Amino acid sequence: MIKPFKIRDIEINPPLVLSPMAGVTDISFRRLLKGRGGIGLTVSEFISVEGLTRHNPKSKRQMRFYENERPFAVQIFGGQPARMRMAAEMAEEVGADILDVNCGCPAPKVVKHGGGSGLLKDHPRLEEILTEIKKAITIPMTVKIRAGFYDHTINAIETAKLAEACGAEHIALHGRTKEQGYRGQANWDLVKQIKETVGIPVSGSGDVTTIEQAFDRFRETGCDGVLIGRGAMANPWIFRQIEDAMHGREPFQPTLEDKRAVLLEYFEMLREDMRELAAIGRMKQLAGQFTRGLHGGALFRTAMYHSHSVTEILDRISEYFETISEGRQYFGEAGPPHEIIEAPALDSCELASVTAAS
Ligand SMILES: Cc1cc2nc3c(=O)[nH]c(=O)nc-3n(C[C@H](O)[C@H](O)[C@H](O)COP(=O)(O)O)c2cc1C
Known part of the structure; x- marks a missing residue:
């Protein structure tokens, strides 16, 4: 008990x-x-x-x-x-x-x-x-x-x-x-x-x-x-x-919106309390831990890591949460690939040599 x-x-x-x-x-x-x-x-x-x-x-x-x-x-x-x-x-x-x-x-x-x-x-x-x-x-x-x-x-x-x-x-x-x-x-x-x-x-x-x-x-x-x-x-x-x-209640399950809101709230509190650079550093730390296991989390962490101003941090958070909440794939800082390069079809001879080498 x-x-x-x-x-x-x-x-x-x-x-x-x-x-x-x-x-x-x-x-x-x-x-x-x-x-x-x-x-x-x-x-x-x-x-x-x-x-x-x-x-x-x-x-x-x-x-x-x-x-x-x-x-x-x-x-x-x-x-x-x-x-x-x-x-x-x-x-x-x-x-x-x-x-x-x-x-x-x-x-x-x-x-x-x-x-x-x-x-x-x-x-x-x-x-x-x-x-x-x-x-x-x-x-x-x-x-x-x-x-x-x-x-x-x-x-x-x-x-x-x-x-x-x-x-x-x-x-x-x-x-x-x-x-x-x-x-x-x-x-x-x-x-x-x-x-x-x-x-x-x-x-x-x-x-x-x-x-x-x-x-x-x-x-x-x-x-x-x-x-x-x-x-x-x-x-x-x-x-x-x-x-x-x-207490026998169904455990609270945060939505993506809750997760976005908590990051923004934290950033605001940090900025109230410390210099901008220090707040950015702390923010990256939490964002890193917080997005483990989330879809595209690793790319988001990299994008946050490369952000150096308040605007950049806020932009990265908006981009990330907007993208995943719409069910789209998050590609990080690079954005979606511009052109998809089709792999050339292999003819039967090439296929045979690839198979032999592997
Ligand atoms: C980054 C970090 C800083 C810590 N700082 C302190 C501290 O200031 N005082 C303390 O008693 N324990 C400190 N600890 C130990 C934690 O309070 C805790 O006992 C330990 O991390 C194991 O618990 P956890 O697996 O829930 O993190 C720290 C742990 C971490 C990861």
Whole structure:
């Protein structure tokens, strides 16, 4: 039975979380997806505590959120307890509902300074960080971890127990090691084991892209929540579809018009929020993920890739969706071929030599 859960008194309803993704889940993307429905909790991109505590404007911007996005978690990363504590205080000050600590990022520049997944192999440091943060904030502290650092040092259960002992109120596990990166399959059995071990809510992350997979993961592991990251880039309606199925409704099926509208809406939000060039870059990223599997999607992605202005992007979107909604074949930037060259008929001698050579 899939039901809402609580992080202290904050209801996560439905129990579906938009997984944090650096460079993706910024304020515009979260607003876009929240608007499609079915999301119980959104999380910021991971934010550098070095940036925050040194008043880097980019890091501060990353903490922005919309009121109707609540409940909203700010995720921070870093390896220095004092800076983690200061950044956690800042997150509480800006009004975040939850403070999430990143213990999973595999990027070398993050790990080198002891942060992200580096904390999985340095439990004393993790303990100090969580204890410091816990003393400083009144909002719930949660932790997102990986299975372990190396493939031969899987310690997610110990990490989860430590986090709980330090006062964490929710654990999210991405069931891959730091060494694994994004290769192979996420290990959901570990989610089950953590759920059986700790008393706080536990959610799982990794490879959920369909309604069936979400249902299976809930049933197999008994987890409280499911996070979806990459699957939401390909299908912004995935949360709503899962929620529909949870309530016994026919899952929402977006039309081509819905798909076109979501791209345009996203582009508009991006342009409101950032410089034109940056908005164009982000737009290409989403369009790339979003049109996988759509008819002529690969050609559309190439056309988008070669677009360098707002007008070009808008033109490519109109051309593509107009063409496929009329059932015509999309030929990409080159347009339809101008003349069809008939292959010359082969006489029987040529046919014999072709057959012999093949
Ligand atoms: C582009 C990208 C950026 C990510 N950034 C973060 C991040 O900032 N913080 C974090 O905890 N996890 C991050 N992750 C991991 C995801 O939250 C998630 O745990 C992982 O992608 C597996 O889930 P999925 O298969 O649903 O994408 C990122 C993943 C991707 C693909």
